[in-house]
Amino acid sequence: MIRKVLRASLPPERNGLTLSSITMKDRLSELEFYFPLESVTPEKLKRIFSEHGGTEIPTEFPDQIEELNFVPARGFMRGFIDLVFQSQGRFYLVDWKSNFLGSTPKNYGPEAMAAEMREQFYILQYHLYVVALTQYLKLRVPDYAYEKHFGGVFYIFVRGVDPETGPQFGIYRDLPKKELVDALCKNLIGQPSTLSH
Numbered sequence: 001m002i003r004k005v006l007r008a009s010l011p012p013e014r015n016g017l018t019l020s021s022i023t024m025k026d027r028l029s030e031l032e033f034y035f036p037l038e039s040v041t042p043e044k045l046k047r048i049f050s051e052h053g054g055t056e057i058p059t060e061f062p063d064q065i066e067e068l069n070f071v072p073a074r075g076f077m078r079g080f081i082d083l084v085f086q087s088q089g090r091f092y093l094v095d096w097k098s099n100f101l102g103s104t105p106k107n108y109g110p111e112a113m114a115a116e117m118r119e120q121f122y123i124l125q126y127h128l129y130v131v132a133l134t135q136y137l138k139l140r141v142p143d144y145a146y147e148k149h150f151g152g153v154f155y156i157f158v159r160g161v162d163p164e165t166g167p168q169f170g171i172y173r174d175l176p177k178k179e180l181v182d183a184l185c186k187n188l189i190g191q192p193s194t195l196s197h
Contacts, residue, residue, distance in 0.1 A: 005161045010092070010154055012167040017087055019094075027085040032078070033132035038190050039074040042066045045124070048187055052180040058118050065124060077188075081129050090151030091137060093129055097122075097157045105169045108160020113172040117155065126153045130176050131184050135191070146178050 006020040042065055050062040083094035099116055101107045117123050130153065138144045152175040160170030185191055 001158055001161075004163060005156060005158055008161050008163050008171065009167050010171065011152070011173065022085045022087065026087065027083060029083055031081040031084050031133075031136070033081065033129075033136065034076060034078045035132060035135055035189055037075055037077045038188055040188060042068040042070065044187060048183050049180070052177070052183040054177050054180070056174065056177065057123065057180075058114070061118055061123060064118065064121075068121075077128070077132075079128070079132065081133065084133060087151070089149065091133065091141075091149055092151045092154060093126070093133055094154045094156060095122075095126065095129070097155055098159065099157060100159060101157065102160075105160045105162040105165040108157050108170045110168055110172075113155070113157060113160075113170075116157075117172055122155060126155065126174070127176060127180070127184060128188075129153070130181055131188060134181060134185060135189065146181060151175070 007018050010017050010019070045068075046062045046066040049057055049065060053062065081093050082096050085092055085094070097116075099120075101112050101116060130150070134144075134146060134150070137149060141149055152173060155172040157170050157172070162169065
């Protein structure tokens with residue numbers, strides 16, 4: 001399983017970009033983030049995803065967010081991103097998932113992974129990760145610009161990855177819209193996703 005995951009193409013259009021090709025100096029494992037959080041409610045999150053999500057966000061997902069049961073939160077958000085790496089000037093984040101969706105890689109196709117991402121709120125999770133990583137990169141990359149420097153998100157369902165089966169199985173990919181990331185940054189942190197020029 002580990003060998004298959006290491007040699008799988010991350011973006012299918014870049015056949016040479018695999019986990020095994022990433023050097024130690026180009027990656028950070030278990031990147032901790034910690035940022036001040038503006039007041040947030042399920043209703044506020046629903047509105048952001050409804051207004052800025054576009055066609056990439058499942059139509060039912062904003063309503064699903066509203067069903068989350070938590071009191072209005074304000075203070076600090078803390079978490080860990082499994083892996084961040086850079087390649088050719090772009091930064092990517094990776095999250096490992098061991099969810100059991102079936103016994104063969106073909107059980108981990110795009111529709112099955114998309115359903116799991118929605119049902120487990122992983123879509124919300126990785127958007128929060130993108131907000132955190134954006135703030136981190138703004139402090140460290142000169143003239144950071146989201147569209148230039150951020151490459152995307154990979155959620156790797158390790159049980160479903162097999163290069164022989166095909167790149168569409170086992171790896172969920174997304175590049176969140178800048179408009180949505182900007183809205184999340186503004187509403188959750190009070191800052192835009194990129195520095196003003």
